[in-house]
Amino acid sequence: xxxxxMQYLKNKLARKRTRVLLxxxxxxxxxxxxxxxxxxxxxxxxxxxxxxxCGKAVDSLADRLxxxxxxxxxxxxxxxxxxxxxxxxxxxxFLSALISSCSFIYISEDVSGFPRMEVISxxxxxxxxxTATYLLKEGYAVLERDKFGNAVQEAYFTPGKTEYFTxxxxxxxxxxxxxxxxxxxxIYRPDAIRPFxxxxxxxxxxxxxxxxxxxxxxxxxxxxxxxFPQKWVSGLSDSAEEFDKWKASIATLLTFTKDDEGEAPxxxxxxxxxxxxxxxxxxxxxxLFAGETGLTPDDLGFVxxxxxxxxxxxxxxxxxxxxxxxxxxxxxxxxxxxxxxAACVRxxxxxxxxxxxxxxxxxxxxxxxxxxxxxAIGDAAVKLNQACPGYIGAEALHDxxxxxxxxxxxxx
Numbered sequence: 001x002x003x004x005x006m007q008y009l010k011n012k013l014a015r016k017r018t019r020v021l022l023x024x025x026x027x028x029x030x031x032x033x034x035x036x037x038x039x040x041x042x043x044x045x046x047x048x049x050x051x052x053x054c055g056k057a058v059d060s061l062a063d064r065l066x067x068x069x070x071x072x073x074x075x076x077x078x079x080x081x082x083x084x085x086x087x088x089x090x091x092x093x094f095l096s097a098l099i100s101s102c103s104f105i106y107i108s109e110d111v112s113g114f115p116r117m118e119v120i121s122x123x124x125x126x127x128x129x130x131t132a133t134y135l136l137k138e139g140y141a142v143l144e145r146d147k148f149g150n151a152v153q154e155a156y157f158t159p160g161k162t163e164y165f166t167x168x169x170x171x172x173x174x175x176x177x178x179x180x181x182x183x184x185x186x187i188y189r190p191d192a193i194r195p196f197x198x199x200x201x202x203x204x205x206x207x208x209x210x211x212x213x214x215x216x217x218x219x220x221x222x223x224x225x226x227x228f229p230q231k232w233v234s235g236l237s238d239s240a241e242e243f244d245k246w247k248a249s250i251a252t253l254l255t256f257t258k259d260d261e262g263e264a265p266x267x268x269x270x271x272x273x274x275x276x277x278x279x280x281x282x283x284x285x286x287x288l289f290a291g292e293t294g295l296t297p298d299d300l301g302f303v304x305x306x307x308x309x310x311x312x313x314x315x316x317x318x319x320x321x322x323x324x325x326x327x328x329x330x331x332x333x334x335x336x337x338x339x340x341x342a343a344c345v346r347x348x349x350x351x352x353x354x355x356x357x358x359x360x361x362x363x364x365x366x367x368x369x370x371x372x373x374x375x376a377i378g379d380a381a382v383k384l385n386q387a388c389p390g391y392i393g394a395e396a397l398h399d400x401x402x403x404x405x406x407x408x409x410x411x412x
Contacts, residue, residue, distance in 0.1 A: 001137075004128060006156040006163075009140035013126040020100040020123040023201045026054040026209065027099050033213045051216070053209050053286075053300055054201045057293040061200060062095045064324050066364035066402075067335065071395070073359055077339035080346065084117040092119045093186045094331055101189075101197040105338040106141055106155070107182035107345060108162070108174070115342035120183075122196075127157070127183060129195050133353055135337055139183035157181030178344040179352070186334035188327060197330075204292050212285040219278035294319035314367050324366045332361030364402040374401055 025031045029050040067090040069078045081089065089105075096103035100122030110116045120141050127139030136157065143164075144153035154165040159180055164172040176182065187197040286300045296316045298304060314321070336359060344351050369377065377400055381392045394405045 003138045003158060006140055006154075009126055009128075009138070009156075013124075013140060013142075016126065017123050020121070022206075023054075023099050023199050024121075024123070026201050026206055027058055029055060031206075031209070033217060034210050035214075051209055051213055053212065053289050054205055056299060057205060057289075057295065058095065058098045058200050060293075060295060060299060061320065061324060061327065062091070062098055064320075064366045065091075065094050065327060065331065067091075067094075067331070068362040068364055070336070070339065071360045071362045075339070075343045075351070075356060075359065077336075077343060077359065080115055080117070080339055080342045081335075083114065089117060089119060090331075090335060093334075094327070096121045097186045097188045097197070097331070098200040098327075101187070101194075101199040103186045104139070104141065105184045105186060105334075106143075107178075107184070107338065107342050109176075109345060113346075115345045117338065117342060125183060127181065127185070129185060130180075131192075131195050133180075133337070134185065134187065134190070134195075134333060135180040135341075135353075136183055136185065137181070139181045141183055155183075157183045176345050177348055177350045178341045179350045180341060182341055182345070184334060184338040184341060186338075187330055190330060200293070202292065205289065208285055208289045208292065212282055212289070215278055215281045215285065219275060219282075222275065222278065294323050317367070321366050328361070328363050332363070335361060362399070365400060369401055374403075377401060 022031070029052050069081065069086070078086075093103045093105060096119060102122045104120045104122070104125040104127075106118045106120050106125070108116045108118075120143075124143075124145075125139065125141035127136035129135075130137050137159075139157035141155050141157070142151045142153070143155055144151075146152050152167060154168075156163045156165070160176060160178065162174045162176070162182055163170060164174070185196065187195075188200065190197045283297070283302055286297050286302055289295070290297050290300060294317070298316075336356060337353075339359075340351065340353060340356050377397070381397060384391050398404060
């Protein structure tokens with residue numbers, strides 16, 4: 001099938017960019033509250049709060065993904081990643097992919113000819129994907145924008161060639177021997193219908209956040225009535241002097257004299273408004289949001305009185321653990337694709353993707369074990385090795401505990 005061209009990809013990116021930027025606003029807590037017209041005047045909307053639940057949903061998963069490198073690294077991909085900020089590059093690509101469903105690693109050459117890797121968010125890049133290898137057939141990326149958001153530096157990627165444009169004019173063409181475009185997608189939860197994946201900030205997350213924001217807004221307005229309950233006075237004479245209502249609300253002592261007929265006014269107070277309904281409604285939204293994202297209400301600020309043990313925390317985050325396992329598989333495949341194309345650029349040779357079948361991404365455990373768990377793992381490893389000698393070695397224990405053995409520094 002012939003390439004669809006750069007203009008087609010530019011239009012495709014323009015259609016998707018708005019939704020990606022919306023999710024970034026939710027992550028950065030800069031989203032506005034969708035105001036539903038009620039009895040509260042619209043002038044009070046400035047009191048709307050911000051809520052970091054969407055950011056928490058992303059960070060709680062991103063912070064548990066620790067990419068350690070590649071095992072059985074026959075093509076020395078680890079050196080390429082370590083020369084490209086190994087501590088930052090994978091984490092940045094994971095975070096962007098969780099927000100926008102897909103991020104991209106852009107590969108070029110530095111002045112010495114060594115592969116240079118850079119992360120581009122899903123708001124600035126797109127392409128046509130090969131669903132067999134999850135490499136792109138062609139790609140487009142905006143490398144630089146001006147302060148108004150207009151594209152200044154652009155790149156169009158095809159197999160063996162990268163074309164660079166400045167203000168719409170072709171300025172440079174770089175050739176390479178890589179068998180795929182040097183723009184690699186890092187995808188979160190792809191499927192057959194949506195090969196570019198799903199965002200961690202789903203529509204349900206955004207709707208629940210909006211409901212919680214409106215609850216906070218209503219509670220903020222109601223707090224004024226909660227702080228100063230409404231009072232009433234009946235039986236005042238028509239000739240009684242008008243008094244300052246604000247001073248009457250905060251005064252500690254008020255005096256009312258009898259009228260000419262000896263009648264005294266009656267004073268009362270309306271029942272004080274309770275904040276409990278808003279707290280209960282907010283807790284309900286928190287429970288729904290936690291169920292949607294694999295978190296617990298504790299993660300969203302509704303902490304239980306009794307602290308949970310390490311095992312209880314793991315058990316309550318079972319859904320989060322499964323999500324992290326799934327993310328490790330898809331992100332690992334994307335990083336392997338990026339390392340594969342970078343190796344082609346480094347060696348100036350068109351390797352085939354099948355040559356890397358033995359190379360496996362290695363990860364630290366999703367939940368770091370405490371001292372008690374490590375002791376239990378050690379006892380279990382001893383018993384398993386007694387039953388089947390050599391069944392569990394240093395690499396397996398490294399995966400389970402996340403502790404690098406001293407005798408094998410650099411082992412993956």
